[in-house]
Amino acid sequence: REDKITLWHFKPTGKPSGRRPILISYALVNTPWMVDLQADRSLVARLLELGEDVYLIEWGYPDLADRWLTLEDYILGYLDRCIDQVRQRHGLERINLLGICEGGAFSLCYAALRGYKLQNLITMVTPVDFHTPDNMLSNWTRQMDVDLFVDTLGNVPADLMNWCYLTLKPVRLN
Known part of the structure; x- marks a missing residue:
């Protein structure tokens, strides 16, 4: 440990x-x-x-x-x-x-x-491959100010990551 x-x-x-x-x-x-x-x-x-x-x-x-x-x-x-x-x-x-x-x-x-x-x-x-044109997560992050995000949160909280994955295909993943 x-x-x-x-x-x-x-x-x-x-x-x-x-x-x-x-x-x-x-x-x-x-x-x-x-x-x-x-x-x-x-x-x-x-x-x-x-x-x-x-x-x-x-x-x-x-x-x-x-x-x-x-x-x-x-x-x-x-x-x-x-x-x-x-x-x-x-x-x-x-x-x-x-x-x-x-x-x-x-x-x-x-x-x-x-x-x-x-x-x-x-x-x-x-x-x-995070750069495919139909990748919704990739499209979201292209519009994000990553430096501001890191300066504010330091890391990506797991709950936020899980929420993002669920919203990609909400009916299928819930």
């Missing part, structure tokens, strides 16, 4: 696969349990049944105290230290990294900067 970040370790329930451990990096704006809402549809439970050794980063809930944390703090700080801890525990040079949603964007950045610590990179529901 460091600041609000918790590194969880889940041991295999099935016959150990002998493969490298998987570190899951989820989004800051939601809890990682979003991929495990139902016992019979749990990503982590299924990986454990398959004999995988799974670690998961729970980022905590960013608030005003975190307003000056940068992407570098998250990617080359917290994420890098979690990766190093998993590597150290298993005596490995490289591990598998699974990034989900915003955690996938963090993971892509990490792979570009410190890819030598990764065996495999997997991304799920990871936004990559």
Whole structure:
């Protein structure tokens, strides 16, 4: 545990696969349990049944105290230290990294900067191209004074991010 970040370790329930451990990096704006809402549809439970050794980063809930944390703090700080801890525990040079949603964007950045610590990179529901003409979120932010926003709030509150995502397709996501 460091600041609000918790590194969880889940041991295999099935016959150990002998493969490298998987570190899951989820989004800051939601809890990682979003991929495990139902016992019979749990990503982590299924990986454990398959004999995988799974670690998961729970980022905590960013608030005003975190307003000056940068992407570098998250990617080359917290994420890098979690990766190093998993590597150290298993005596490995490289591990598998699974990034989900915003955690996938963090993971892509990490792979570009410190890819030598990764065996495999997997991304799920990871936004990559924010400049498509029909991207409503991108259109909103093009009109925004980002400097004023950052000077005022420091970081984007998770509740605001969730509200923005819900308003993209309100009927479908509610």
